[in-house]
Amino acid sequence: MNIQYPSVLLENAVNEFAKLPGIGRKTALRLVLHLLRQDVPDVEQFSSAMTTLRKEVKHCRVCHNISDHDICPICSDSRRDETTVCVVENVKEVMVIENTSQFKGMYHVLGGIISPIEGIGPSDLEIESLVNRVAEGRVKEVIFALSTTMEGDTTNFYIYKKLKPYNIKVSMIARGVSIGDEIEYADEVTLGRSIVNRMPFSESYQL
Amino acid sequence: MNIQYPSVLLENAVNEFAKLPGIGRKTALRLVLHLLRQDVPDVEQFSSAMTTLRKEVKHCRVCHNISDHDICPICSDSRRDETTVCVVENVKEVMVIENTSQFKGMYHVLGGIISPIEGIGPSDLEIESLVNRVAEGRVKEVIFALSTTMEGDTTNFYIYKKLKPYNIKVSMIARGVSIGDEIEYADEVTLGRSIVNRMPFSESYQL
Numbered sequence: 001m002n003i004q005y006p007s008v009l010l011e012n013a014v015n016e017f018a019k020l021p022g023i024g025r026k027t028a029l030r031l032v033l034h035l036l037r038q039d040v041p042d043v044e045q046f047s048s049a050m051t052t053l054r055k056e057v058k059h060c061r062v063c064h065n066i067s068d069h070d071i072c073p074i075c076s077d078s079r080r081d082e083t084t085v086c087v088v089e090n091v092k093e094v095m096v097i098e099n100t101s102q103f104k105g106m107y108h109v110l111g112g113i114i115s116p117i118e119g120i121g122p123s124d125l126e127i128e129s130l131v132n133r134v135a136e137g138r139v140k141e142v143i144f145a146l147s148t149t150m151e152g153d154t155t156n157f158y159i160y161k162k163l164k165p166y167n168i169k170v171s172m173i174a175r176g177v178s179i180g181d182e183i184e185y186a187d188e189v190t191l192g193r194s195i196v197n198r199m200p201f202s203e204s205y206q207l
Numbered sequence: 208m209n210i211q212y213p214s215v216l217l218e219n220a221v222n223e224f225a226k227l228p229g230i231g232r233k234t235a236l237r238l239v240l241h242l243l244r245q246d247v248p249d250v251e252q253f254s255s256a257m258t259t260l261r262k263e264v265k266h267c268r269v270c271h272n273i274s275d276h277d278i279c280p281i282c283s284d285s286r287r288d289e290t291t292v293c294v295v296e297n298v299k300e301v302m303v304i305e306n307t308s309q310f311k312g313m314y315h316v317l318g319g320i321i322s323p324i325e326g327i328g329p330s331d332l333e334i335e336s337l338v339n340r341v342a343e344g345r346v347k348e349v350i351f352a353l354s355t356t357m358e359g360d361t362t363n364f365y366i367y368k369k370l371k372p373y374n375i376k377v378s379m380i381a382r383g384v385s386i387g388d389e390i391e392y393a394d395e396v397t398l399g400r401s402i403v404n405r406m407p408f409s410e411s412y413q414l
Contacts, residue, residue: 009275
């Protein structure tokens with residue numbers, strides 16, 4: 001439907017919403033008209049929550065997860081096992097894995113995976129900082145929990161080689177998650193078990 | 208899924224998005240993480256489009272449609288037939304009807320319908336201004352295009368009585384739109400024909 005807007009301000013707001021993934025122009029219009037019915041302070045609160053987050057967001061100095069402080073709540077929790085580090089693509093995967101309650105170690109958020117097509121190389125990711133963490137000597141095991149895609153495999157191998165000199169255990173979550181699926185959409189039970197049933201990296205690829 | 212957020216700022220932003228109709232917490236998180244990956248000026252542009260719209264939005268002095276000026280583009284278009292006024296609930300219905308290209312008259316946006324349950328009475332709506340428009344003498348026909356619900360019927364009857372002294376034609380869009388359906392979700396063809404095939408108000412309710 002090619003809607004004619006009675007107002008440029010309205011059209012601008014709809015355009016902005018429609019830039020978001022999965023939001024079409026009809027949905028965008030519905031959301032904008034909803035905001036228009038709210039009080040001014042409520043709309044300001046909505047807008048400022050987005051800009052404040054974007055401007056003031058910090059990343060944990062250790063694991064690079066989103067955090068309000070220099071060190072995130074997980075990294076500063078002394079009850080967690082600092083000898084085991086789970087490597088994930090993004091913040092969202094940390095939340096999803098935390099939600100399974102199956103993992104009591106630490107995380108390392110790469111900020112993406114190696115993808116030549118999108119122009120993302122190893123230096124764009126938090127790989128060096130992971131190697132440095134391992135080099136410090138307290139980490140005994142690194143678990144890969146990247147998406148089971150070609151890009152995920154490539155990233156696994158790249159990091160695996162970088163970590164080889166340190167002689168630590170490198171495992172990956174069990175392939176209970178179907179090949180080709182994204183980690184963030186896996187169901188909790190499958191994802192939880194795949195962490196418990198992790199296997200040595202070399203076995204999983206039959207190296 | 209009961210997600211634990213690593214950051215209060217992130218949680219605030221997700222909470223704000225999840226207040227929007229039809230946006231669950233998972234979708235809200237996905238949208239917020241998308242915004243987080245955009246550049247600061249882009250996020251500011253998004254936020255300011257919403258607050259600017261909410262703060263600077265005007266309503267047409269004549270028909271009460273959203274407008275950037277005192278008089279909206281439809282009311283100031285001399286090619287349109289000012290003797291016919293189509294009465295609608297909200298801004299969205301004006302856009303939907305405009306899109307059918309079947310109507311060349313004017314509109315009158317009530318800003319809602321009479322709903323005792325939601326505490327909306329006639330004085331909360333732009334009914335008096337409609338009666339005043341008719342009283343000026345140029346309007347020859349008023350077409351009701353409200354939702355075919357109990358509240359819509361009640362509003363139709365209320366306005367019909369108010370307009371009776373002025374001896375103009377009062378019609379309503381043909382009931383091609385299924386009873387119980389909302390105007391904004393009708394398909395364009397049905398809606399377009401229902402405007403062309405409108406019938407006298409008194410006939411439609413067999414008064």
